[in-house]
Amino acid sequence: MKFISTVALYILFGISAYAQEMSYTISKQLWPDVLGNHRAVISVGKNTDAAEVKIEWRRRDWDADQKAIIITDEKGNKIDNIYRIHINSEEGHFVFQPTGGAGKYFVYYYAWSGRKGNGGFSGNYLKKEKEPNEDWVEKNNLTTSKLKLEQAKVIEIQSRTAFDSFFPMEIVAKKSEVENLVKKSASPYLVFPEDRKFPIKMFDDIPYKWVTKGSSALFTGTAQRNEYYVFQLGVFALVQDLENIKIEYIKSPFSATCFNTEGYDSKGDFFTKIVNVKKGKVQPLWIGLDIPKDAKPGLKEFQVKVKPENAPAKIINVKINVTNEVLANRGDDESWRHSRLRWLNSKLGINDDVVKPYRSLEVTGQKISTSSGQVTLKQDGLPSEIMANGNSLLAGPLTFNILMDNQAVTFSRHDFRFLKKEPGKVTWESTMLSDKLKLTCRASMEADGYLRYKISVAPLHDTKLDDIRLQVPVKKELARYFMGMGLPGSKCPDNYDWKWKGPQDSYWIGDVDAGLFCEMRGASYSGPLLNLYHPAAPPAWYNNNLGGFNVSEKDNVVNTQTYSGTRTMKAGETLDFEFAMLITPVKPLDTKSQFVNRYYHNGNQPEPPLSILESGVKIINVHHANLINPYINYPFGSVDSIKRFVSDWHKRGVKTKIYYTIRELSNQATELWALRSLGTEVLADGNGGGYTWLREHLGSNYNAQWFTPINGMEACDAAVLTSGESRWYNYYVEGLRWMIRNTDLDGLYLDDVSFDRDLLKRVRKVMDMVKPGCILDLHSNTGFSRGPATQYMEFFPYINKLWFGESFQYDKMPPENWLVEVSGIPYGLMGDMLHAGGNPWRGMVYGMTVRYPWFTEGVNCDPREIWKVWDSFGIADAKMVGYWEEQTPVRTSDPGVLATAYIKDDKLLIAVASWNKNATAVKLNIDWKKIGWEPQEIMICPAIENFQSARTLGLKDAIEIDPTKGYLLIINKIVH
Structure with a gap:
């Protein structure tokens, strides 16, 4: 494809004349990309030992003289002898030995070496070519100032592909x-x-x-x-x-x-x-x-x-x-x-409307009620009571104490008032005064049980403060588990001290039936503190590392305290302390959806075999970096392929979701140049580098991220980092609406996203607006014990399913960690396992399998044999009662072996798994009154490939269970 002739160039762009006539074209045939994306085509008129050429290449790179020049003849034979006269970004003037005789030669000037692989590019431009042969130089008198050599003619400058081309906006003026x-x-x-x-x-x-x-x-x-x-x-x-x-x-x-x-x-x-x-x-x-x-x-x-x-x-x-x-x-x-x-x-989705499945907030006096909880406010604006799922969580009111001379400051005046009462959000303000301080509390509660606080401390004169503390006292019987502030999901400690380090800024405390998430805010970035986003701690709480957090237990009260340490404040200063809380569980547990909506998820090969229909797969996740959705976070370049894929699988009754987030942006984005013109508002600053296309076109001041050569496509996907919260959020929301309308997508697969809960809430509103029933599942690649559940908990009201667990060590994790950090159950969600296939025996205790066909070298991860048992038993219509519930009807004789019951009117499925270090013989203890049956005598161990062998057992028999393994057992109700 030839871009343009010189005459056409003049006409199209109104250009009067080129100083040197030059034609810029796209090569009809691809050359090896390691030779670079640009070349000059030159012609030597006759056989000669040395030809001189001057190429007005008008390049952007300032170090053109440091890069290699590679010359080949039409057959691809490399020229050894090249003598440089003058090389800079404007032109290249050199002599070469045209050993192929008269004819065309190709001059490559961006050659590189390295590796292109999924997820990364490693390589660099070749340095200056070796010096030419001295005899050849001397023979042709190349060191003289007056050369009389055959002049090679520059025919055109070619780009390897149209996307690589510099023409016309990157052809540099001298x-x-x-x-x-x-x-x-x-x-x-x-x-x-x-x-x-x-x-x-x-x-x-x-x-x-x-x-x-x-x-x-x-x-x-x-x-x-x-x-x-x-x-x-x-x-x-x-x-x-x-x-x-x-x-x-x-x-x-x-x-x-x-x-x-x-x-x-x-x-x-x-x-x-x-x-x-x-x-x-x-x-x-x-x-x-x-x-x-x-x-x-x-x-x-x-x-x-x-x-x-x-x-x-x-x-x-x-x-x-x-x-x-x-x-x-x-x-x-x-x-x-x-x-x-x-x-x-765009302002799409920015409102205080109620988002399904939540109902409108109700305000009675200073009590605010919603679907998932209830909060009663004191005059200072803080909760005196929090009800979660019908349970009174607090052992006493929340307090925000300011200590001076080792005593809490008392405030003589409290002015409380509601500022706004909307169905989806209620806001209030409280002002408190003492003879030394003024406190202003501004807060809100949303329909999903999310509370956000900002307490401003303003001294009336220069004041030394011993400490400022937020205390949350929780009833011990409900403070069963804890996660965050440096701890993985675990039993709640009686005593624990933590200093700011991380990424950590939040914690969760509670039980399956009632819990409270709390996040310390106020940093420049308040989204998930993961992967590429590790900002400083909130300055008011951190206080130059004088602040911290602790847990203590006394008199059946577990007190969590975030403190900021001593400081001096001057009159006229204002210090803002921000925090947010979320009442859990955020919604009722939907076990039926967990067992019915099974996932096909295969990153590089998103097109499933038709056999998935026999396995009951109902949802396909299409990752990026494939022929259907090639470009990371920019699906607009592949709308036709996405639309065809969605339509094909809709006809088979299968929903389709795609990878589409914000954290990075593909170099294939049409709007890339407009975004660059906004400075660092949307595209983050950085040291440049990365894939050669980025270096040649963006030059500098960008942060190179994910790179993927797309199999079956010549184009490569080279991403740059975005800047966090920006107007790109607005674009993203509008883009989602456009994609769903134009492709009929069924939702999104969110992979370690960096945006905040406000944006996710907008996303949910837009999906409900365009296509109710859209699905969001959330994955985090954070390693074991790094806290993805706490970092993303503010998302949970609007998420359908979790997929945490990349690099999780499932065989080493205690049950508390499984329950709190992996399963999602305490929050009203369920999840799938990930790393190395998880642990199928323990996973079933929490209703989890891996996704099909998730594959790990040397490990059989195929969940389809377990899914067959699900279907033959009818697990979607069963009631799931786990070991964590007081009313569980099934326990084992050993506390290290845990059981979950799936109960139907005429069948009982029991998932048993061991956390013991040695093989253990256990018996099942079944409370038949809770089951509602007469005692039964026989249980069946169905054959499940790579899981268990078939056999029949008596209910009084001891079952030998190996470490990290377990069984699925079925009891059929027999009516005598």
């Missing part, structure tokens, strides 16, 4: 050409209007196109009715820094915005941005025009004023020809239009 611009201009800066088809990609250089075309005060474009039309203004600071550029629209017939200077953040609040441009740098300004559906066709003219704070304004005349055609979906169906940029300012 230094002399830029200097000439500066001399000719009477202004300290220039503005270059640019069409959306040609995103401005360079910020340290200007494209040669701008040199030849020149600056302009006019932009013309053609739009359709109902289109969100986008164009660019490239601001080039010629001779000075430009400060605080403002954009104004004069007599615009359309609503307009500049995404670089203003917008709406992820909470829906309007903000403005300061845009500065350093001398010699380029700042793209992306402008969106909202053209209504009922706009009258015709030419629309208005002006855009570009006004730096320290330089004269420039007026750009804009002429938009609005045609009579009406564009569907604002243009969002065609990514090249960049209409989706308006998604950055």
